[in-house]
Amino acid sequence: MEVRELICIGCPMGCPLKVELVQGQALKVTGNNCGRGEAYAKKEVSHPARIVTSSVKVEGGTQKVVSVKTKEDIPKEKIFDVIKCLKDIKVQAPVHIGDVVVRNAAGTGVDIVATRTVTTGP
Numbered sequence: 348m349e350v351r352e353l354i355c356i357g358c359p360m361g362c363p364l365k366v367e368l369v370q371g372q373a374l375k376v377t378g379n380n381c382g383r384g385e386a387y388a389k390k391e392v393s394h395p396a397r398i399v400t401s402s403v404k405v406e407g408g409t410q411k412v413v414s415v416k417t418k419e420d421i422p423k424e425k426i427f428d429v430i431k432c433l434k435d436i437k438v439q440a441p442v443h444i445g446d447v448v449v450r451n452a453a454g455t456g457v458d459i460v461a462t463r464t465v466t467t468g469p
Contacts, residue, residue: 364379366391401415402415403433422455428453440467442461
């Protein structure tokens with residue numbers, strides 16, 4: 348049996364979790380103060396995923412860049428592929444919160460969306 352220790356990011360409490368694994372499968376999670384902790388721990392040990400945040404260039408806007416993020420979490424091993432696909436992306440102003448900047452980023456099935464509004468400007 349393997350035991351992994353994690354800090355839960357499911358809510359602001361940051362509970363210290365212990366996950367007991369047998370052959371890579373989570374059998375028992377302890378230390379969580381809410382149900383999100385158990386779900387987070389099981390997912391983290393079997394299929395870790397993250398939200399990716401970055402920025403892309405804006406043409407014709409009041410800002411030179413706009414902040415973006417993945418609409419959902421992506422497999423952890425795809426983070427650098429997603430960042431790489433954003434390197435040369437340029438969007439035309441105006442850009443609104445929630446606008447899709449890239450569809451199916453790096454083949455993950457997850458879109459990249461704008462997280463702020465940039466209006467047309469000088």
